[in-house]
Amino acid sequence: MRSDSWGLQIGQRSRVAGGRGTKSLAHEIGHALLHGKPEAGLSRNTVELEAESTAYVVCQSLGLDTSEYSFGYCAAWKGGEAEKVREAIKASGSRIQKASNQILDELEAQTEKTAEPETVDRASRRPRAGPTD
Secondary structure (H helix, E strand, C coil): CCCCCCCCCCCCCCCCCCHHHHHHHHHHHHHHHHHHHCCCHHHHHHHHHHHHHHHHHHHCCCCCHHHHHHHHHHHHHCCHHHHHHHHHHCCCCCCCHHHHHHHHHHHHHHHHHHCCCCCCCCCCHHCCCCCCC
């Protein structure tokens, strides 16, 4: 993905597989959308919590359960205290929601671009019957 606004590039190692790779990519895109430009007053703890929360929302929307990893990751960045995590997510909720919606909207747009049109004559793809005797 390339962010034209800030000239950012995000890559992913091919050895990261499956849902974990999707989650990691969503996390990094979350960083680009939320933190591509320096934000005054955001701590590293908040930056990581926002990116991981964005990844969690995106993955949940795609049917991928990343709660086991994401909850622990967010808790670790807030000192392991559940109440601090809840308060931080509440404080950043609108930013997390906006970034998640941007990612999901772009995924939907890209899917629509690459999907086959519904008007394709699917019958023309059927194998033809061989000659009859």
